[in-house]
Amino acid sequence: MATITSNQACQDIGANVRVLKSTGQLRELQTVLRDVETSRSDFVFCADRLIRLVVEEGLNQLPYSPMSVTTPTGYSYDGITFEKGNCGVSIMRSGEAMEQGLRDCCRSIRIGKILIQSEADTRQAKVYYAKFPPDVDSRKVLLMYPILSSGNTAIQAVQVLKEHGVKESNILLLSLFVTPHALKSVTDEHPDMTILTSEIHPHVPVHFGQKYFGTD
Numbered sequence: 001m002a003t004i005t006s007n008q009a010c011q012d013i014g015a016n017v018r019v020l021k022s023t024g025q026l027r028e029l030q031t032v033l034r035d036v037e038t039s040r041s042d043f044v045f046c047a048d049r050l051i052r053l054v055v056e057e058g059l060n061q062l063p064y065s066p067m068s069v070t071t072p073t074g075y076s077y078d079g080i081t082f083e084k085g086n087c088g089v090s091i092m093r094s095g096e097a098m099e100q101g102l103r104d105c106c107r108s109i110r111i112g113k114i115l116i117q118s119e120a121d122t123r124q125a126k127v128y129y130a131k132f133p134p135d136v137d138s139r140k141v142l143l144m145y146p147i148l149s150s151g152n153t154a155i156q157a158v159q160v161l162k163e164h165g166v167k168e169s170n171i172l173l174l175s176l177f178v179t180p181h182a183l184k185s186v187t188d189e190h191p192d193m194t195i196l197t198s199e200i201h202p203h204v205p206v207h208f209g210q211k212y213f214g215t216d
């Protein structure tokens with residue numbers, strides 16, 4: 001069993017933190033998502049493209065085994081097959097925007113959900129709902145949340161997973177935009193979890209959920 005921990009599509013920028021390699025396409029998507037003039041339709045279209053890039057690269061972080069197949073011409077090809085035993089968990093609401101990108105790659109993957117809301121005055125994150133596959137503690141978990149601003153929501157979600165028996169090292173947090181502050185908070189709190197993002201930047205599009213779903 002092996003994993004591709006570093007490849008041409010992303011860079012390791014510290015223990016368990018990976019960032020997609022910056023390309024023109026990636027930069028344009030990040031620009032459109034930040035632009036106040038972007039229509040909702042363009043926003044959703046570009047968000048879905050960026051989500052797909054992060055999800056595809058997230059799948060590259062999962063373990064695989066060698067597998068040989070026979071081609072129609074009788075040639076034996078030494079390929080690979082990814083290990084079973086993965087699941088997704090989306091943090092509501094904006095993490096739900098990433099579910100389709102994951103399903104497009106892993107047709108029948110199980111997807112759990114967590115609802116966490118921050119108190120307006122204290123910014124304290126509180127868990128309202130959590131549903132996971134029954135054997136979540138033995139699975140690799142692709143935790144989905146597009147924006148890490150303070151990081152409080154993600155920190156709380158990982159805590160809930162740990163309370164359900166998931167090992168930190170089995171969690172891969174997929175995010176689109178992360179602030180340096182959130183990155184430090186999350187990695188200080190949960191150092192064995194892996195984080196994959198498209199960008200670390202002090203200004204993240206905090207309007208993501210509102211604009212993607214068109215609700216306040």
Ligand SMILES: O=P(O)(O)OC[C@H]1O[C@H](OP(=O)(O)OP(=O)(O)O)[C@H](O)[C@@H]1O
Nearest residue numbers: 093094147148149150151152153206209
């Ligand atoms: O890292 P944190 O500081 O916890 O914040 C993460 C996200 O949550 C907030 O959005 P919102 O409450 O609208 O979340 P939602 O879109 O998921 O509903 C905030 O604007 C960020 O986009």
